[in-house]
Amino acid sequence: MYMYIAGQKEMQLLDQYTMETIGLPGVVLMENAGGAVVQEIVRDFPELKTTIVILAGSGNNGADGFVIARKLMDIGYPVQLWLATEQSKLTGDAKIHFNVYKKRGLPLHFFTEENIELLNSHILLADVIIDALLGTGINGEVRSPIKEIIELVNQSPKPIYAVDIPSGVNATTGEVNNIAVKASKTITFVMPKIGFFVGDGPKFIGEWKAAEISVPENLVVSLNLDLPQLLDEKVAYQALPKRDPHGHKGTFGHCLIVGGSTPYVGAPIYSAKAAFHSGVGLVSLATPETIYPIVAAQCPESLLFPLTGEIKITLPHTLDFSKFKSIAFGPGLGREINGEELLESLFSKVTTQPIVIDADGIYFFKQLIDANKKVPENVILTPHPGEMATLTGPTVAEIEKNRLQIAKEFATQHEIYLLLKGHRPILATPKGELWINPHGNDALGKGGSGDVLTGLIVSFLAQGASPLEAMQAASFYHAIAAEKLGNERSHYGITPTDVIEYIAKNL
Structure with a gap:
């Protein structure tokens, strides 16, 4: 089952339905929530x-804190519980706990302005600090005294x-208005x-973990909630095209990459090498004739086709588009050419093959949709912000x-x-499905990534993956490669070639 967000x-x-319709009281959910945190603390810090x-705090998050404190002390941990509100402000299930x-x-x-130094001394002497102050209900700025405590x-x-x-931290937008707890683990x-x-x-x-507290996750479907889903290792592995041990180069598809310019x-070399190192059978590279010798020297494993012309470029007449399982358009193409005409020509030559549009190809795609030109099915755009x-x-x-909403609206509007x-990264489909990739780091912040x-x-498209599957597998393993390499070496020194080589060894 996929994990929703x-x-x-x-x-x-979800909480309301669980309490009112299923009949599980809020005090029980809080007991379960507190117990889940205690299990994690005991696992991470077994020394009593x-x-x-x-x-x-005063709300449900504070109630979780009361349960956590009680259960940890029952086990034998030395605990200092601080209430950051007046006792009279506690109501409902929080008051019960x-x-x-x-x-x-x-x-x-009880926290007051007069004993802030005592609280500070407890915080300084603590081995672990647990934040149960505000929870998911925050909207707007954090006010005193919570601000000073944070x-x-x-x-x-x-x-x-x-x-x-x-x-x-706002649970929906991630916004922090003035201050937030910098957690090691959530x-x-x-x-x-x-x-x-x-x-x-x-x-x-920080690091995060989702704990089960008896709110059924399948309520997302039964309540028809439109939620993003998490792109994790299980999803990515299922999306990855599987290898036929008896296959040959024809089995693993043939892709075309159109791109490159003098600067x-x-x-296109990075794209071609990434395709080869992730399993595709054949790569055809169509690049301007001005850079053809350089590309040929750097990427001899590819089939090469020169794009004739300098400003007005045309696709080679020798290309048989029916043999390509997938096409990429735009890497390094530049904006000085007749890219809109070139892309429209490409659209007219494909039938059902998926087309990945990246870099300056996105600029030309924008010109086409502004002119209300027809866009084929199975187009994948990969824009940066x-x-x-x-x-x-x-x-x-x-x-x-507003990354999620903008991505969803654009994908559905243009299909x-x-x-x-x-x-x-955010993945969006023509039907409005959303996926969030929780991985990646600054090691990818380099030209060529x-x-x-x-x-x-x-590559994954050519090997038979659907557009969504290709995005899922590519985005996940691309990000994981950066994380692993960054941890093994340095975030400063990772290059696109390093990422390609890592993927070649670890897919």
Whole structure:
């Protein structure tokens, strides 16, 4: 079963249905949630001398904190529980769990301005800090006294565990208005939150884990909730074209890559090498005749076709498009040529083959759709945020603030597949399905990384993957390669060639 990703409203609906329709009370869900966090703490810190400070707020997140404190003390951990609100403000299920804790006579501190130094000393002496202050309900700025408490927490070098979501991070947008807890690890409930992967969220959640608390995940389907899904290793492996041990080069497909220009000789070479190193049987490279000798020397394994002309370029008449299983258009092509005419000509020559459009090909695609030209089925666009801004009109900042919705609207409006690159890539389909890739790092922040991704996609397409499967497998393994290489070496020194070679050894 796929893992869904929820925002604030969707989680409220799931919780509400579980309590009101299924009949599982909120106090039980909180008991389960607190128990899940305790299991994680015990697993990570088995030594009972581990000193733990728990910071609890007034809402459901605070109630989880009361359960966590009680259960950890029952096991034998030394715990300091701090309530960051007035006792009179506790209501509902939170009040019930607080009263259980209080009637047990367990240690409890009430935060006031006068004892902030005592809290600070507890935080400094703690081995682990647990944030149960605000949870998923935050909308807007964090106010006092929570703001001051978070400031103290973020100064600690010790592990900080967030309950459900770091306090101060918006569960839907990932926005942090003024301050948020910088968690080492986030134990979230039922499913990850959208805010983990968009906006400021990735800077604050640390490692994350989703815990089951008896809210059925299949309610997403029965309640007809339209949620993004998580691109994980299981999904990526299922999407990866499987090898026939008795296959030959014809078995594994033939792709065409159209790209390259005098300033960008390397782009189509990266794409071709990525395609070869990820399993395709044959690669044809169509590049301008001005760079043909260089490309031929660098990529002798490819079949090469020169694009004639300097400004007005035409596709070679010798190309038989029926033999290609997939096509990539745009890597390194530049904008000085008749790219719109070239792309329209390409569209007229394909039938059902998927076409990956990247780099300056996206610029020419924009010209075609502005002119209301017909776009074939199975087109895949792979823009970075700047190219997405060119396609849609909003600024890069606006794109980054609303990545999911913009990707979905563009893909459905133009009936294309879209892979919006950047930190935490977004995959969108013509039907409005959304996937979030939670992997990747700054090691991919180099020219040529996108060309490698294009090569992977066109390769997997040629080997029989659907457009969605090709995007899933390419995006995931591209990102994982960067993570692994960055950890093994240095984020500074990873090149597109390193990524290609890693994929060749580890697919």
